[in-house]
Structure formats: C-alpha cells, structure tokens
Amino acid sequence: AQRVTQPEKLLSVFKGAPVELKCNYSYSGSPELFWYVQYSRQRLQLLLRHISRESIKGFTADLNKGETSFHLKKPFAQEEDSAMYYCALSGQGTYKYIFGTGTRLKVLA
Amino acid sequence: DVKVTQSSRYLVKRTGEKVFLECVQDMDHENMFWYRQDPGLGLRLIYFSYDVKMKEKGDIPEGYSVSREKKERFSLILESASTNQTSMYLCASSSNLEAFFGQGTRLTVV
Numbered sequence: 001a002q003r004v005t006q007p008e009k010l011l012s013v014f015k016g017a018p019v020e021l022k023c024n025y026s027y028s029g030s031p032e033l034f035w036y037v038q039y040s041r042q043r044l045q046l047l048l049r050h051i052s053r054e055s056i057k058g059f060t061a062d063l064n065k066g067e068t069s070f071h072l073k074k075p076f077a078q079e080e081d082s083a084m085y086y087c088a089l090s091g092q093g094t095y096k097y098i099f100g101t102g103t104r105l106k107v108l109a
Numbered sequence: 110d111v112k113v114t115q116s117s118r119y120l121v122k123r124t125g126e127k128v129f130l131e132c133v134q135d136m137d138h139e140n141m142f143w144y145r146q147d148p149g150l151g152l153r154l155i156y157f158s159y160d161v162k163m164k165e166k167g168d169i170p171e172g173y174s175v176s177r178e179k180k181e182r183f184s185l186i187l188e189s190a191s192t193n194q195t196s197m198y199l200c201a202s203s204s205n206l207e208a209f210f211g212q213g214t215r216l217t218v219v
Binding site: 034096099 | 140150151153159167203206210212213
C-alpha cells in the first residue's frame, strides 16, 4: 500500500535550535518525494523535492531508500519557519500525490 | 506565476443541498486534483483527473463526483451535502514535478 507517515503532529523548538521533521513512506517502486509547507493564511506550496537535491530556506531532506525515510532538517530554526509541513510522494508513471497527515512546527522565541 | 483559483473561500450550505466547488488553473496542466484537508488527517485525495473528461477516484470518493469538461476547469460536486463533509477543500493542478494549490474553500454544512 502507498502510504506517507508523519509521526509527529506538533513539534515545538526554540529559535536557533536544530529541527528535524520525520517522514517515512511505503511504496513499491521508486517514488518521487516532496515536502510542502503551509504558512498561516497562505496556500500550500512546494518547499523542496528530493530529485533536486536543493536547500530551500535552509531546509534539506535526504532520501534514505533503506529506511524509506525523507526527513526534513534545518540546523537553526527561525520564527518564520513556523508552519504546517506535509511530506508527500508521487509514484513514477502515476499522477497522484499522496500526503502525510502533516506536522505543525512551532518555533519559540 | 501559476494560478489555481477556487471560486469561493467560504461556503455555508444546508444538509441535502447539491454543492458545486469550482477550480480553474491557467498553466495548461493536464493533471488536476481535489483534496479535503482535516486536522490530524492531512490531505486526502477525493478525485483526480489526468485529461479532459477523464477522472479517477482517490481515497475518499464517496458522496462526491467531479466534472472536467475543459482542461482548465475541474469541478467537485457534493450530490447531497452532509454535515460530515464540512471541511477545507483544496484544488491542485500539477506538472510532472510539482503540484500547485488553490487557496482552499472552507465548506460548512449545517
């Protein structure tokens, strides 16, 4: 079964602390993995995708096929990082995006 | 700048009403989606469409139908609204590598 699991509903960290948002997936094949973010009163938007191997707003995510994980990391959290984060996958040759249940990140001053 | 526009930000409907949620995209994308977003449940796929007049059920299609008569427009229909369909509805369109979302429609069924 295709599934994306985000075990934490809420993650609170202090400003300047490291952040790791966990994401595990289940998919038979080679999926495309994404992180989407929704800031307060804004629409959901792409943060990063694994094939780009990019760092956006200081965030990175490494695809670990052995552990079927795609955790999102940032070494020093900022208050403006407070948002809802969704991990998602899309299968090769399919059109669907499957989302996790989301993790709300709160960065405390 | 990609635009996915949903016709309403807020809707209040009565139980049993037929409800139409409209979504328009301007990027000539073939793929379009309807999700509902509920706290603790994330985004759940209702229906998606990969071409005009083509549609496939997602994970929670019961109580919903869709229409895609033109490439840029994808409509979600609640045949007979019920209170358990009170939710935030998100439309999206996608290229191969990114989904673009509308601003959402918060539907309340009373």
